[in-house]
Amino acid sequence: MLESARPPLHSTGNFCLCFCLYIGGIVSLFLLCVPVCRAQSLSAAEVLPLIQSRNYSQAYPSIKALAEASPKDMSLQYYLGLCALGLKNYPLAELAFCRVIVSRPADDPFVPSARKALASFRGTLNPYCTVQKKLTRRWSRSAMPLKIWVSEGLTLPAPYVGNILTAPQYKEATWILQSLQPLAVAPSYKAEYRQSVLKAFHSWDWAVRDGLISYVFVNNARDADIAVLFVEHPPEQAGGFTLYPYAPHQPCIVEIKCALERNWDEPSWIQQVEHIMAHEFGHALGLADSATTTDLMYPGDNNTVHPLNEVPNNTCSANDCASLRAVYSMPADANWNSVRQ
Numbered sequence: 001m002l003e004s005a006r007p008p009l010h011s012t013g014n015f016c017l018c019f020c021l022y023i024g025g026i027v028s029l030f031l032l033c034v035p036v037c038r039a040q041s042l043s044a045a046e047v048l049p050l051i052q053s054r055n056y057s058q059a060y061p062s063i064k065a066l067a068e069a070s071p072k073d074m075s076l077q078y079y080l081g082l083c084a085l086g087l088k089n090y091p092l093a094e095l096a097f098c099r100v101i102v103s104r105p106a107d108d109p110f111v112p113s114a115r116k117a118l119a120s121f122r123g124t125l126n127p128y129c130t131v132q133k134k135l136t137r138r139w140s141r142s143a144m145p146l147k148i149w150v151s152e153g154l155t156l157p158a159p160y161v162g163n164i165l166t167a168p169q170y171k172e173a174t175w176i177l178q179s180l181q182p183l184a185v186a187p188s189y190k191a192e193y194r195q196s197v198l199k200a201f202h203s204w205d206w207a208v209r210d211g212l213i214s215y216v217f218v219n220n221a222r223d224a225d226i227a228v229l230f231v232e233h234p235p236e237q238a239g240g241f242t243l244y245p246y247a248p249h250q251p252c253i254v255e256i257k258c259a260l261e262r263n264w265d266e267p268s269w270i271q272q273v274e275h276i277m278a279h280e281f282g283h284a285l286g287l288a289d290s291a292t293t294t295d296l297m298y299p300g301d302n303n304t305v306h307p308l309n310e311v312p313n314n315t316c317s318a319n320d321c322a323s324l325r326a327v328y329s330m331p332a333d334a335n336w337n338s339v340r341q
């Protein structure tokens, strides 16, 4: 739902409430940041009243320095967003509010405030939370280019197929891949599925152009940061799923369904495989599922991604783009390195 276009800073009541709610956090930040920041800029406790009184120009250098010194502190990102909005620096305001929204659980009190502020100038933008199992995840800048291996229909042995692997199972699956153990081909695999998988990565080429990520394809599993395999029947009717590494030197594993469901024909499934892979690559980059049906990261009903025989849209939405930009503009809880680092 669209919010009023009225800038929130003209509605002091709302933000005064926010200031009151978060002043405890700011005070604790003050204790942390004073030693680092006092020499060159104001402390968080000194900046807060400036923002509150809309003295944005004076507050900006200090809140910017504080946010850069503690990039995972979302209270600072929120106030950086308010300050940028007051200065009509809309790209920075958008990025700061999106960082809050993607990196905090939906029930975090900062999230509705950030959403409300974002809606005041980017009414249709609806970035989504990327926290999964209490962690945000992304690839480190030093991991680029990501090494992606797309198998020719290979499937992991039965004990390792599934969307929940224990840490020991994941370690064993990694060994199977990295020691180049012979693997079976999924019975229903078609060479066209691999072509669809390879095409799917282009859905994210905007992120390459923007300098957020880069990737190359490699021809063996040993070097793969992201390993794409196939599976005859994934659990829970999923069209595909992505497994996250437990430890360094383990790849992200993506598995794509091969067997046709009832009423699916081969040409439709070939298209669908491209859509599934485009969606799973978003997961492999660290995004979670979106609740907005027009987003590439929307999982679809019953995880089938799209209704039967509907030509899927493989384009990243503005929400997908804003969410990924935010994730790749700050450190995450888990910052993956390349398997060879």
Ligand SMILES: [Zn+2]
Binding pocket: 279, 283, 288, 289, 297, 298, 299
């Ligand atoms: Zn998903």
